[in-house]
Amino acid sequence: MIKQPELEIIDTLNIKVKPKHLDKATPEALQLNGYIIKEWENSLDLKTALLNYLEKAKDAIFCAHNTNFDLPFIKQACIQIGANNTLGYHCAEFIGLKAELTVHRAINGAMLGYEILRKIASGS
8 A cells, every 4th residue: 555645655465365276277377376385375265365455455546557457356256255345446536636527438538547647657
């Protein structure tokens, strides 16, 4: 987690989730994800891990290397365990910009994305 607008890291969380169907994983997938049996000895079941994560990230803006890939996994896991997904992924207001105009149009989102990029790039 980072503090805005300083971008100071104020907290981190690293949870390993116990694989449910390890027998179906390919060796390539295990290698790609760095699965080493000894490192997963203290892994948590999905429900415990996700509830810990959601509590830590409550009301935070979700940010990841590939948000469009990662966020659906979290949404599906929330559905699976019956948890309320409290993660936001709309960051304009969070960084001091006005929310996207309604009625939604692609150009509105594109222009807001541009303004977010400009603000981030300027460092202000």
